[in-house]
Amino acid sequence: MFLNIHKKFMTKVVRRANRSGDLTETPNQNEQSSQQHQQNEDDEPREANQQQTNQSNEEAQADESNEETQADESNDGNLLNEEVEADRLNDEAQGNQLDEEALGNQSKEEVPEMLQENMPEGLPAELKSTTKITDVNNDCLGFIFAHLELADLLSISDANKDLKPAAFLVYAEKYGKMVIHIQAHAANRRSPEVSKDCVWATNRTDSLKIMRHFGDAISKLKISYKGSNDGYFAEMERYINEYCSKTVIEIQFTLSMFSAIPNLVVPVHSVSFYSCELAKEQCQIDEWFPNVRHLMFGSMVEMDDVKRVVVHYPHLDSLTIEKADPIIQNGFNEANVMEILRLNPNLKSLHLHNFNTTFLQMVGEYLYQVKNLELSFKNDDSINHSEPSIRLWNVKSFVLRVKENESRNFPNLPFNFGNIEEFKYTSHPYCLEFFRENPLKIVHLKFGPLTFQGDSIIDFARALPSVTELVLDNCRLEVDEMIWFLDECPMLTKFHFVKTWRFEEHVVRYDLGPEWRIEFDGNIVKMER
CATH class of the missing domain: 1.20.5 (Single alpha-helices involved in coiled-coils or other helix-helix interfaces)
Incomplete structure (x- = not known):
């Protein structure tokens, strides 16, 4: 070239x-x-004139010839460039033609006949790609599948085993930390529904599909099932053992009447029962879940053999029991709760609901290892103020709930804490004696709307000299009252309360300066040092 x-x-x-x-x-x-x-003319003047004329003609012709020469040179240069460019394009066209022929031969060899038949006529060879969606790596597929719903991920996993790994990764990222609620009823054909922290598998087919395709990403299961003789529970048990045996650590049973013993071999650490009916054979919880660490029994759990439940659990460190509802004939009462506490003295966390302080006085000797204690009373009558104090030296976090506090006075609790750091109370804030006797670091108080009067705010603040985190729900404070808390609680780093209508935000920001970060969420003031 x-x-x-x-x-x-x-x-x-x-x-x-x-x-x-x-x-x-x-x-x-x-x-x-x-x-x-000049030789033919004898007239000298005429000859001179003729010479001048000829000279003028010569100069004009010379100028014209120069102009033509310049034009020719320009045309020749343009013509040369055009010819060079034409030659270059011709050579490229020949090369492209050779490449197209080679690519065409290659595509005909690699592309299946059925795929070649479906290709539109006249499609350029470079657009006839042989790449299939199954050839795309899982990272790229993950970006695509992330826009799909759970039902679509199930369909993809059903349709193609090569796409299943990418669908699994998306499921694990979007739904892996949620509770999978298997609410399986044969008549329900709706697709799975997703709420904030729960996936509702509302029909049997989807329940089994989720466990089969994504079982290795499931850590929390909630089973709502009314057993019958259709064999579905046995099938569900098999799916849990086969597909979820390595990952499930938490199972909740609710609205369940089992027709078969759920002989699960999964390494479950947390088991909860709500509104369940357990037959005699099904009360062997220690055999079902030998590694259980947390047990929870609701008030509507009825057991045919309570004594079989009240046994020693070697790994148990957290227990939650609600006193059985009066309509439940065989549930938890004071006697069997005291026995289960005696058999499991190494509990670190204990939640008791609807038991009175008289009962707590009787079981106090079994609570010496408890560090997190939560008590819930229906009303003030559950608290006996005349009893001696219960010593709970190892408790660091104490939560107290009084559902019906008619007197709106803080109860004189029969507890004596030695190392308490956190206290949460959901009734009335006037508990100064309790605060003075127990130096607290974290205090959460939740009660009805309250505005401090007189010197009560100063007394309340002075009772918390060691507090680092103070949350006052529904407690309205003025700017001056907020300043009193900050002055009397020098170790405070987190402070939440409700502002009054006279609360001036710009004044607070100016007075406190950059030391405090202040956020206003409606009427709630959130301050962090």
Whole structure:
């Protein structure tokens, strides 16, 4: 290609040189004709005039020839560039034609006949890609599948085993930390529904599909099932053991009447029962879940053999029991709760609901290892103020709930804490004696709307000299009252309360400066040092 361009360029140079030579001969010919004319004319003046005329003509012709030469040179240069560009395009076209032929031969060899038949006619060879969606790596597929709903992920996993790994990764990221609520009823055909922290598998088919395709990403199961003789529970048990045996650590049973013993072998650590009916054979919880660490029994759990439940659990460190509802004949009462506490003295966390302080006084000797204690009373009558204090030296976190506090006075609790750090109370804040006797670091108080009056706010603040985190729900404070808390509680780093309508935000920001970060969430003021 370069030799052709060089040859054409030299041809143009020679042509241009010849053309310039022709132009230089024109003045000589005019000069000879003028000499002959001078010989024939004798009139000297006329001869002089003729010479002047010829000289003018010669100059005009010379100018015209120069202009033509410049135009020819310009045209020759443009023509040369056009020819060079045409040669280049021609060579590229020939190369592309060879590439297309090679690509066409390759595509015909690799593309299946059925795929070639479905290709539109006239499609360029470079667009006839042989890449399939199953050839795309899982990372790219994950970006695509992330926009799909749970039902679509199940369909993809059903349709193609090569796409299942990418669907699994998306499921694990979007739903892996949620509770999978298997609410399986044969008549329900709705697709799975997703709430904030729960996936509702509302029909049997989807329940089994989720466990089969995504079992290794499931850590929390909630089973709502009314057993019958259709064998579905046995099938569900098999799916849990086969597909979820390595990952499930938490199971909740609710609204369940089992027709078969759920002989699960999964390494469950947390088991909860709500509104369940357990037959005698099904009360062997220690055999079902030998690694259980947390047990929870609601008030509507009825057991045919309570004594079989009240046993020693070697790994148990957290227990939650609600006193059985009066309509439940065989549930938890004071006697069997006291027995289960006696058999499991290494509990670290204990939640007791609807038991009175008299019962707590009786079981106090079994609570010496408890560090997190939560008590819930229906009303003030559950608290006996005349009893001696219960010593709970190892408790660090204490939560107290009084659902119906008619007197709105803080109860004189029969507890004596030695190392308490956190206290949460959901009734009335006037508990100064309790605060003075127990230096607290974290205090959460939740009660009805309250505005401090007189010096009560100062007394309340002075009772908390060691507090670092103070949350006052529904407690309205003025700017001056907020300042009193900050002055009396020098170790405070987190402070939440409700502002009054006279609370001036700009004044607070100006007075406190950059030391405190202040956020206003409606009427709630959130301050952090």
